[in-house]
């Protein structure tokens with residue numbers, strides 16, 4: 001006897017009513033993708049559950065990959081036996097003996113109503129059986145060390161003990177797509193992660209100003225993107241050549257307003273990329289009050305240039321909370337590598353904290369920025385970062 005399956009529970013999905021099928025199909029697709037390196041295993045779907053049939057594979061590396069897939073509520077190693085009482089008894093005993101529990105409880109769910117014993121009767125029967133064949137182990141129905149769960153289904157019975165928490169959220173791909181403005185800093189990768197957790201697929205855009213920002217700075221962004229693929233499949237990173245436009249801004253716009261204009265140009269370019277790739281929103285790592293450009297007035301002035309939704313999942317978070325997540329998703333060490341950001345290189349030490357829309361509009365009239373935008377968009381380099389190299393999704397701290 002051995003644990004030969006992994007049972008996957010998908011909590012929040014159960015609430016999605018008529019859309020449930022669509023959500024589960026996407027979840028199944030995402031799991032299948034992550035399990036490509038294990039050709040022997042099979043993924044099966046029955047009412048309300050997904051099962052991974054291990055076919056002799058070691059379970060631990062598979063659990064490590066699967067538990068980071070959004071939409072999964074929890075996982076358990078499971079033993080599959082025929083719907084026969086003696087087999088169920090044997091498997092329940094194996095599950096209990098392979099746990100460290102000193103106290104236990106049995107919870108039977110009888111989905112298959114043609115099984116002759118009811119759930120309550122089975123609880124008592126299996127509880128008594130386990131007590132008879134073990135020593136020094138007691139029943140505790142309120143706070144057991146281990147809960148032996150028995151699901152009697154149509155095809156077979158599945159017995160589990162430990163419950164491993166999953167990543168929660170919604171399957172990536174079920175909530176549309178957003179364009180993540182990905183700098184090399186701490187915040188924007190965290191913002192990307194938060195959106196993926198709500199089921200949103202990402203493409204990323206990065207504004208690069210060579211030779212003022214180096215290849216190292218670009219590589220840093222690609223490394224961050226690669227970390228984010230742990231939660232999805234692949235990530236397209238659109239690298240925008242930003243030097244000419246930035247230099248022009250620096251020449252034409254009064255110092256205090258250069259930062260605001262630069263952000264507005266970023267959103268204009270991002271919107272063009274969204275339109276081209278059929279993406280309906282943009283996401284930034286802005287958090288209110290964190291720096292001069294992230295005041296309410298500044299957001300108001302910057303937002304004026306686009307009517308696409310700008311999602312700011314970190315807007316009300318403290319820096320410490322953001323850092324905690326960035327450590328947990330393993331982007332922090334990359335984000336703190338020293339690098340040059342296009343925003344900091346050209347921009348004055350003291351940008352206006354309360355930039356006004358009418359003033360900015362007036363300043364922007366000083367040059368034909370649209371031609372610079374068009375040129376930047378035409379020369380975008382798109383790099384696809386995939387999750388193929390990733391085998392080790394070991395971010396323990398969040399859960």
Ligand SMILES: Nc1ncnc2c1ncn2[C@@H]1O[C@H](COP(=O)(O)OP(=O)(O)OP(=O)(O)O)[C@@H](O)[C@H]1O
Pocket residue numbers: 180181182183184185186187188189205206207208283284285286287290291293294341342343
């Ligand atoms: N070079 C860039 N390329 C793409 N997006 C950028 C770039 N610079 C800034 N952004 C976007 O603008 C947001 C605000 O940037 P800013 O530099 O003001 O803040 P930050 O707190 O340092 O953010 P981060 O830690 O994400 O760099 C970033 O979170 C990111 O979404």
